[in-house]
Structures are given as C-alpha cells and as structure tokens.
Amino acid sequence: MKNVIVGASLAAIVSVSSSLSAQWPKYTTPNVPRTAAGAVNLDAPTPRTPDGKPDLSGLWGRPPGGPRGAGAAPPPPPPGTPPLATFFDVGAGFPEGLPFQPWAAELKKQRMALNSKENPDANCLPMGYMQFHMHGQPRRMLQTPELVTIIYEANYGLRYIHTDGRALPPQGGPTPWWYGYTVGRWEGDTLVTETNNFRDEGWLDVRGSPLTDQATIRERYRRPSFGRLEIDVTIDDPKAYTKPFTVRVNQQIQVDTEMIEFICNENQQFRRRVKID
Numbered sequence: 225m226k227n228v229i230v231g232a233s234l235a236a237i238v239s240v241s242s243s244l245s246a247q248w249p250k251y252t253t254p255n256v257p258r259t260a261a262g263a264v265n266l267d268a269p270t271p272r273t274p275d276g277k278p279d280l281s282g283l284w285g286r287p288p289g290g291p292r293g294a295g296a297a298p299p300p301p302p303p304g305t306p307p308l309a310t311f312f313d314v315g316a317g318f319p320e321g322l323p324f325q326p327w328a329a330e331l332k333k334q335r336m337a338l339n340s341k342e343n344p345d346a347n348c349l350p351m352g353y354m355q356f357h358m359h360g361q362p363r364r365m366l367q368t369p370e371l372v373t374i375i376y377e378a379n380y381g382l383r384y385i386h387t388d389g390r391a392l393p394p395q396g397g398p399t400p401w402w403y404g405y406t407v408g409r410w411e412g413d414t415l416v417t418e419t420n421n422f423r424d425e426g427w428l429d430v431r432g433s434p435l436t437d438q439a440t441i442r443e444r445y446r447r448p449s450f451g452r453l454e455i456d457v458t459i460d461d462p463k464a465y466t467k468p469f470t471v472r473v474n475q476q477i478q479v480d481t482e483m484i485e486f487i488c489n490e491n492q493q494f495r496r497r498v499k500i501d
Contacts, residue, residue: 251480253479256479264477267449268449270413270448270450271450278447280365280367281367283478283483284364284365284475284476285362286474286476306456306471308472308474309354309472311355311429311430314428314429314433322465323467323469324465325463325464331434332434334432335427336432345430348489350379351427352428352430352435353404353428354429354471355429356383359377359378361376361486362483363375369388370387373385377483377484378486380486383403385406385407385408386408387408387409390407393405393421395440396437398421400421400422400424400437401421401422402423403419404419404420404421413446413447415443416444418440419442420440422435422436424436424437434464435461435464436464438461438462438464439464440460440461443456444456451476451477453474453475453477456471457471457472
C-alpha cells in the first residue's frame with residue numbers, strides 16, 4: 225500500500241500562506257480603489273505606467289472559488305478562451321488530456337505512481353513552471369521599462385522578464401535555467417513573453433507533466449481591470465508533446481497583506497519521512 229504523504233504535504237504547503245498572513249501587523253495598502261463598503265473595486269480601471277502601458281506591478285494570488293483539491297477540475301472556459309490550468313494538473317481543462325509523446329505519458333504515470341515523490345517542490349528545489357503560476361502562495365510583480373521581475377513566495381522563486389529589446393538567445397546557448405531565459409515585448413496592452421533554455425527533465429505540475437530542454441514557452445499577460453490579471457501560456461515542447469497547447473491562468477490582486485518569508489533548504493528532512501511501500 226502506498227503512503228500518500230507527498231500529495232497531502234504539497235496540499236498543506238499551498239494553504240499555509242493564508243493561515244500565516246494574520247501574523248503580519250495590520251497594514252492598509254494605499255492607492256487601492258474601494259467600494260463604499262471598503263471592499264476592493266476589482267473592476268476599477270487598469271493602472272498605467274508613465275509611458276501609458278498597463279502596470280502589472282502588485283501582489284497577485286489565485287482568485288477565490290477555484291479548484292483546490294488534487295482531483296478538482298476547473299470549470300469550462302468561456303467560449304473562445306483557453307482552458308484553465310490547475311496547480312496539480314496543467315492539462316485538467318482538456319477533456320482529451322494533453323498531447324503527450326508516448327515516453328512523456330509513461331513518465332507522468334511513473335511520477336504519479338510514486339505520489340510525486342521526486343517533484344522539485346518536495347525537494348526544496350525550484351518547482352515546475354506552471355506550479356509557480358498556480359501556487360496558492362502569492363507572487364509580487366515589479367515592472368520597470370527594461371525589466372519585469374516576478375518574486376514568488378513559494379520556494380522564494382525569482383523570474384526576470386527582459387523588456388529592454390534584447391533578442392531571445394538560441395536554444396542551447398546560455399547555461400540552462402530552472403525557469404528558462406525570458407524576453408518580452410508589448411503588443412498594445414498585452415505583454416508578450418518568450419522563454420527557452422530550460423533544464424531538462426522538468427515538471428510542469430504536481431502530477432509530473434514533463435518539460436524538456438527543447439521547450440519554448442510563450443505567455444501573454446493582460447490586466448483588464450485593476451484587480452484582475454490574465455495569463456495565457458502556450459507550451460511548445462516537441463520533445464515531450466505532439467503539438468503546442470495553451471492554457472489560461474487567472475490572478476487576482478491581493479491587498480492589505482504581504483508575502484511571508486519562505487526558507488527551504490536542500491538538506492531538509494522531508495523525504496526521509498516519505499515512504500513508498
């Protein structure tokens with residue numbers, strides 16, 4: 225009989241941020257549009273930078289009411305929009321599943337059979353690309369004209385999106401990165417990014433959908449209102465999938481709170497407490 229401590233522990237990690245946020249001193253975020261009752265007006269106009277671009281800066285988290293459990297499926301997407309990804313399964317919104325290459329489908333089965341014991345998140349390593357996007361702990365975006373920085377509370381993840389006009393390096397050029405190498409440009413009110421040069425044998429989600437060193441990921445960031453962020457993510461990895469696929473990640477602004485410190489060292493003892501019988 226298999227011990228499922230890994231999945232339960234990962235689920236507990238996802239929820240820890242909300243339980244600890246009350247430990248921070250009371251603080252009211254300034255310059256937030258609010259209703260007469262004091263609630264955040266999520267539909268207020270999108271803030272903009274001095275050069276007129278949407279300002280993506282802010283503390284963002286998963287909207288309330290979305291799927292939480294490992295087996296929870298996202299609701300059907302509105303017509304004409306990509307299916308929603310989930311933290312546990314990036315392909316949860318595809319009724320037919322993801323277009324795996326045969327070896328990639330087998331690898332995901334093997335990872336799931338071991339209860340995701342080798343997931344980087346369970347080993348205090350940078351977690352899967354889409355796990356970061358869908359994690360229950362928040363992330364802060366900082367936008368300047370030349371660089372957008374994303375600071376993830378979970379595992380202290382850090383991403384740089386270079387918007388200074390540099391070209392994307394060739395595949396296999398720089399040393400592979402856990403999060404790849406990202407460049408971005410603005411198309412109207414949408415930040416369009418492209419990322420390559422990933423480390424091989426990556427994890428996209430808790431269940432182990434693979435990401436390889438041949439992948440290119442394209443993202444489209446939109447802030448349609450003050451309180452909402454939409455990210456469409458296209459994963460093009462011919463080594464692991466037979467065709468590219470696109471999923472959506474929704475984020476909601478977080479106010480009157482702050483990220484907490486997250487320390488996770490590679491010599492932690494988590495795996496010693498996990499047994500696969």
